[in-house]
Amino acid sequence: MGEFTTMYKPTIAIIGGGPAALMLACSLDPEKYRVSIYEKNAALGRKFLVAGKGGFNLTHSEDAVQFADRYTPRSFIHRFLEVFSNADFRGWLKRIGIETYVGTSKRVFPVKGTRPIDVLKAIEARLLNNKVSLHYRHEWRGWQEKALLFENEGKRVTLKPDLTVFATGGASWKVTGSDGSWMDFLSGKGVRLNPFFPSNCAYQIGWDKDFINKYAGSALKNAVFHCGTLTRKGEAILTDFGIEGSGVYPLSGAVRKALSEHGSAALVIDLKPDLDHQELRFRLENKGRLSVRAVLEKKLNLTPVQTELLKRHTTKDEYNSPQHLAYAIKNLKLRVSGLAPIDEAISTVGGIAVDELSADLELKKLPGHYAVGEMIDWDAPTGGYLLQACFSMGYALAKHLNAKAPN
Numbered sequence: 112m113g114e115f116t117t118m119y120k121p122t123i124a125i126i127g128g129g130p131a132a133l134m135l136a137c138s139l140d141p142e143k144y145r146v147s148i149y150e151k152n153a154a155l156g157r158k159f160l161v162a163g164k165g166g167f168n169l170t171h172s173e174d175a176v177q178f179a180d181r182y183t184p185r186s187f188i189h190r191f192l193e194v195f196s197n198a199d200f201r202g203w204l205k206r207i208g209i210e211t212y213v214g215t216s217k218r219v220f221p222v223k224g225t226r227p228i229d230v231l232k233a234i235e236a237r238l239l240n241n242k243v244s245l246h247y248r249h250e251w252r253g254w255q256e257k258a259l260l261f262e263n264e265g266k267r268v269t270l271k272p273d274l275t276v277f278a279t280g281g282a283s284w285k286v287t288g289s290d291g292s293w294m295d296f297l298s299g300k301g302v303r304l305n306p307f308f309p310s311n312c313a314y315q316i317g318w319d320k321d322f323i324n325k326y327a328g329s330a331l332k333n334a335v336f337h338c339g340t341l342t343r344k345g346e347a348i349l350t351d352f353g354i355e356g357s358g359v360y361p362l363s364g365a366v367r368k369a370l371s372e373h374g375s376a377a378l379v380i381d382l383k384p385d386l387d388h389q390e391l392r393f394r395l396e397n398k399g400r401l402s403v404r405a406v407l408e409k410k411l412n413l414t415p416v417q418t419e420l421l422k423r424h425t426t427k428d429e430y431n432s433p434q435h436l437a438y439a440i441k442n443l444k445l446r447v448s449g450l451a452p453i454d455e456a457i458s459t460v461g462g463i464a465v466d467e468l469s470a471d472l473e474l475k476k477l478p479g480h481y482a483v484g485e486m487i488d489w490d491a492p493t494g495g496y497l498l499q500a501c502f503s504m505g506y507a508l509a510k511h512l513n514a515k516a517p518n
């Protein structure tokens with residue numbers, strides 16, 4: 112940017128108005144840049160509001176090392192977390208008037224009574240304060256010659272900002288605006304994109320009809336779920352489609368890998384993580400006059416759905432053998448045959464390949480063009496990690512651009 116004189120304020124066009132874009136625009140220095148957001152919807156942050164519906168989990172309170180371990184690829188996201196951590200994010204929220212608290216799950220939420228729309232409004236107030244101009248119903252449609260091309264209510268609009276930042280999100284929940292329709296424009300410029308796949312989504316299981324008719328909606332609580340090398344303690348709900356919930360979402364990467372390599376994935380569940388195999392076996396061996404089902408439900412406090420699952424996933428001999436049944440309680444194996452449709456996933460993996468970006472998020476093949484957020488190919492479980500990464504990237508890019516701006 113050596114060509115800018117001291118009188119000239121460079122213009123930045125941010126395309127998309129989700130969390131990554133909002134943090135970027137709130138953090139760019141208005142004394143150094145003229146910043147505009149171009150959003151295809153009539154409002155900002157629609158996916159942010161959807162995320163707020165099921166418990167508004169803004170970030171997580173884990174320490175820095177564990178926090179960074181949640182991401183794939185770790186090294187890509189780690190550097191943005193170093194610039195803007197979960198603690199920094201909570202501090203920033205406090206400064207814009209949003210108090211947060213750490214829940215029992217260690218996840219961070221806005222305090223009771225603060226709705227998702229209140230958080231969005233506080234961010235929007237900050238945008239106005241930062242002199243960001245907002246352009247709604249502007250859908251980016253690629254380039255015309257060297258200018259960015261937008262469609263605005265049937266009209267074609269072109270503009271040539273000094274810098275462009277893409278923040279158009281992933282490809283799930285298309286109703287929120289994040290539909291991946293930008294992919295052809297970037298790949299047309301030679302940017303390597305990986306196909307989008309669902310992440311943090313439900314897994315398909317071919318339940319027996321009688322079983323699922325009776326148990327759909329039942330929860331497996333305080334279980335430990337394994338797939339491949341990934342493990343998570345938590346809860347999952349059985350549905351007609353299969354299984355979903357915070358205990359299984361973080362295994363998405365391993366499930367996807369097994370499905371692509373073998374056509375199915377083994378989801379292994381420890382239904383009683385607090386008791387070891389020996390203890391379980393001992394209790395089953397000493398059942399006295401109780402039936403096996405009665406021991407499972409009364410002495411081991413397993414729920415009816417858990418006992419039924421055990422019965423259906425063991426032979427008669429295994430079910431009646433304390434040794435085998437104890438093993439099954441710790442290793443209940445379900446066969447996953449597919450993933451939920453991409454549009455129903457909480458997040459997606461895929462998009463811009465990370466090696467297409469410089470350390471400062473500039474597209475190597477398009478100098479002066481940057482990308483932030485879920486449109487880049489990284490992955491993380493729900494639990495606040497997705498939003499934190501988007502906010503961290505937005506903040507880190509703003510810091511870089513502020514430092515690089517002419518004085």
Ligand SMILES: Cc1cc2nc3c(=O)[nH]c(=O)nc-3n(C[C@H](O)[C@H](O)[C@H](O)COP(=O)(O)OP(=O)(O)OC[C@H]3O[C@@H](n4cnc5c(N)ncnc54)[C@H](O)[C@@H]3O)c2cc1C
Binds near residue numbers: 162
């Ligand atoms: C049901 C659900 C629950 C979730 N819960 C959580 C949670 O509890 N915790 C958590 O951390 N994360 C959660 N997430 C994920 C989180 O919301 C996303 O990771 C995050 O919103 C991604 O931010 P982003 O800025 O990259 O993109 P997005 O929020 O997807 O925003 C992208 C924006 O770009 C706009 N856009 C797209 N294409 C164009 C175009 N061509 N021209 C102009 N504008 C365009 C879109 O309209 C959209 O407004 C949840 C998501 C869903 C769907």
